[in-house]
Amino acid sequence: xxxxxxxxxxxxxxxxxxxxxxxxxxxxxxxxxxxxxxxxxxxxxxxxxxxxxxxxxxxxxxxxxxxxxxxxxxxxxxxxxxxxxxxxxxxxxxxxxxxxxxxxxxxxxxxxxxxxxxxxxxxxxxxxxxxxxxxxxxxxxxxxxxxxxxxxxxx
Numbered sequence: 456x457x458x459x460x461x462x463x464x465x466x467x468x469x470x471x472x473x474x475x476x477x478x479x480x481x482x483x484x485x486x487x488x489x490x491x492x493x494x495x496x497x498x499x500x501x502x503x504x505x506x507x508x509x510x511x512x513x514x515x516x517x518x519x520x521x522x523x524x525x526x527x528x529x530x531x532x533x534x535x536x537x538x539x540x541x542x543x544x545x546x547x548x549x550x551x552x553x554x555x556x557x558x559x560x561x562x563x564x565x566x567x568x569x570x571x572x573x574x575x576x577x578x579x580x581x582x583x584x585x586x587x588x589x590x591x592x593x594x595x596x597x598x599x600x601x602x603x604x605x606x607x608x609x610x
Contacts, residue, residue, distance in 0.1 A: 473524045474517050476544040481511045483548040484575050484600075487568060488607050500606055507599050519593035523586040540585045543578050550574060572608035576601055 485508050492498065510516060527537035554567045579601040583594065 473521045473541060473544075476541055477517055477520055478512060479548045480544045480575075480578065481508060483551040484508065484604070486551060487571055487575070488603070492607060493565075494609065497606060500603070503599075504603050504607065507596065507603050510596055511600055516593050516596050519590050520582070520586060523589050523593070526588060527585065536585050540581055543581055547571075547574060547578055569608055572604050576604045576608065579604065 488504055488508070492501070524537055524540065527533045527540075551571055554571055579597055583589075583597040583601070586593075586597075589597070
């Protein structure tokens with residue numbers, strides 16, 4: 456029987472459901488990746504960037520991700536992992552919003568964007584690892600999206 460702590464961990468207040476958290480995550484990622492890249496060598500990857508972002512929001516992909524997440528959140532699943540992933544997805548749009556405030560003051564916009572893209576990559580890697588029973592298409596979308604973030608993050 457789960458403790459009160461575990462129950463509160465699996466019943467987050469105000470976090471919303473997985474599909475809306477995922478969609479907000481992708482929208483925030485889209486915001487970060489929008490516009491022309493700073494390096495001309497990335498121009499050939501613009502179509503890939505746009506396509507993988509669009510595919511990430513398709514109902515079948517969101518449905519596959521949600522189904523896998525729901526299996527974790529089931530009583531015989533790993534509800535702590537489900538909740539932690541949901542927290543990670545939910546935190547990212549808030550971080551992007553806060554970073555917008557930071558770049559209006561004194562922080563270097565380029566370094567803030569790079570840091571946020573690193574966070575996005577970590578979140579995508581978490582999703583791919585935690586949602587282990589994903590169909591190949593959804594797993595592939597997570598992988599390619601993560602790679603696009605890597606490409607546009609730069610070093």
